[in-house]
Amino acid sequence: MVNPNMDIQLIRIDDRLIHGQVVVGWVKALEIQRLVVVNDAIAANAMQKTLMEMAVPAGLKVSFHSVGEAVDACKPGGTGERSLLLFSNPIDVLAFLNRGGAVTTINVGGMHFCEGKRQVSKTVCVNEAEILAFRELKSRGIEMEIRAVPGDMREPLEKYLLEIKG
Amino acid sequence: MIGVVIATHGEFGKTLLGTLGMILGEMEMVQSVTLAPEDSVEAFRDKMAAAVGAVDPQGHGALVLVDMLGGTPFNVAMGMTAQQKLQVVTGVNLPMLVKVASHREETDLAALAAEVQKATRESIITSVELFKGKA
Numbered sequence: 001m002v003n004p005n006m007d008i009q010l011i012r013i014d015d016r017l018i019h020g021q022v023v024v025g026w027v028k029a030l031e032i033q034r035l036v037v038v039n040d041a042i043a044a045n046a047m048q049k050t051l052m053e054m055a056v057p058a059g060l061k062v063s064f065h066s067v068g069e070a071v072d073a074c075k076p077g078g079t080g081e082r083s084l085l086l087f088s089n090p091i092d093v094l095a096f097l098n099r100g101g102a103v104t105t106i107n108v109g110g111m112h113f114c115e116g117k118r119q120v121s122k123t124v125c126v127n128e129a130e131i132l133a134f135r136e137l138k139s140r141g142i143e144m145e146i147r148a149v150p151g152d153m154r155e156p157l158e159k160y161l162l163e164i165k166g
Numbered sequence: 167m168i169g170v171v172i173a174t175h176g177e178f179g180k181t182l183l184g185t186l187g188m189i190l191g192e193m194e195m196v197q198s199v200t201l202a203p204e205d206s207v208e209a210f211r212d213k214m215a216a217a218v219g220a221v222d223p224q225g226h227g228a229l230v231l232v233d234m235l236g237g238t239p240f241n242v243a244m245g246m247t248a249q250q251k252l253q254v255v256t257g258v259n260l261p262m263l264v265k266v267a268s269h270r271e272e273t274d275l276a277a278l279a280a281e282v283q284k285a286t287r288e289s290i291i292t293s294v295e296l297f298k299g300k301a
Contacts, residue, residue, distance in 0.1 A: 016207055020175060020237035051244050055236040112206035122204055148203075 005077020006034070008102065011085045013093060014109035017042075018052050018062070018086065021109065021149050026084060027060060029150035033081040034061040038070040038096060039088055067095045076102045090133040097140065105143040108157055120160040121146055131163050138164045167270045168278055169221025169228040172258055173199040173214060173239035179231075179258065186263045193267050195221045201238050211242050218250060227251035227275040229266065229282070231258040253279040261289030 009030040014022065017037055026032065035056065042048045043066040056062045061081070065073050074085060087093050089111065097103045114125035124146060126134070134157065137144065144157035158165045170193075172179035179198040186193060197217040201210050214230075222228040228251070232239040235256045243254045253275050255262070265285040272278040 016238050016241075018236060019241060020234065023236040024234075047248065048245075051241065054244060055241050057235060112204060113208060114204075114206065 005075050005080040006036070006083040007080050008074065008076050009082050009084055010107055011087070011093065011103055011105070012107045012109045013087050013090055013111065015088045015111050015113055017088060018055050022084070022086065023055070023057065023060070025149040025151075030084065031082055032060070032084045034063065034083045036070070036074060036083050036085045037062065037064045038067055038074075038085055038092060039064070040066045040068075040092075043069070067092050068099065070096055071099045071101045074101065090130050090137060094133045094136055097137070097142075103137075103142055105145070106137065108144055108146045109148055121155075123148055124160065126161065131161065134161060135164045167195055168226075168272065168275055169218070170196040170266055171199060171214065171217045171221055171228055171230045171243075172196065172232075172263075173201070173217075173230060173243060174233040174258065175201050175237055175239065176203075178233055182258065182260060182263060185260060186267065189260075190264065190267050193263075194270075197221050199239070205238075207238060207242065210238060211245070214239075214242050214246065218246070218252070222251075225251060227253070229275065229278055230254045231262060231266070231282075232256050233258055251275065255279050255282055255286075257286065259286065259289070262286040265289075 009032060010026060018035060037052065043064045049064050053062055093103060093106060108124060110123045111125050112123060117125040117127045119125045146155045146157055146160060172183060177200050180200055183198050197220050199213050199217045218228050230243045230252050232243055232254060234240065240256060243252060246252055262282055265282050269281065
């Protein structure tokens with residue numbers, strides 16, 4: 001099912017995907033009507049989708065797309081549902097952008113999985129592939145901030161990830 | 167006796183258990199699991215698996231009390247229901263723990279979850295209601 005044009009309020013990278021900070025923090029602050037999970041593995045997993053649907057309070061809609069489908073499903077249009085796009089990593093965001101997805105700024109909410117990766121801030125760990133993706137996104141003029149919840153201070157990603165500094 | 171795991175963002179559950187101890191003394195077969203801000207989902211899942219294993223070594227079924235719907239503790243607990251016998255109740259608070267602690271003879275996990283939910287809902291009372299009865 002193709003969604004009508006979305007009013008994309010935020011594109012967030014968060015490897016916890018749908019969780020407290022998103023459901024309580026961002027959804028309320030931005031009056032989000034729909035969460036859109038963009039992730040190949042989850043889009044293909046019925047059980048995961050069911051569990052995530054259970055995690056969302058009544059009245060908040062959620063949809064799931066692979067990175068490939070998401071470009072058509074998530075056309076921005078300003079008058080559609082206020083939507084928050086959730087990605088688990090920057091490589092997927094870059095793939096989405098390369099296929100024609102609309103990305104202007106990215107909120108880096110959390111990349112908590114640290115094994116084999118470098119910790120660059122309290123809640124962000126990155127590996128080489130992710131650093132490359134962030135660098136490419138930066139070179140396309142995309143602003144990226146680290147901010148777990150709306151009330152936190154906006155910290156530019158390049159403050160912590162020096163490899164992507166201009 | 168059904169084993170209990172309390173799983174929350176931060177040390178909320180651990181603190182609640184401490185407070186329960188002040189009222190009812192030490193509760194048996196209970197573990198609290200803390201989601202630290204820097205925990206990955208995988209790391210938290212490992213903590214949860216260890217806690218469930220500790221309170222329910224035989225796999226008869228455990229009651230998992232979490233802080234809220236949709237948080238990572240809830241998400242991970244629900245994800246575990248495919249592989250383990252678990253029932254999850256959200257909105258853990260002190261009256262909920264008191265109810266569980268005074269109901270350890272219940273051996274039917276689904277029934278326990280339902281009773282705990284009912285008792286916890288009924289535990290929320292306002293002064294408005296209380297004064298109404300005394301007009």
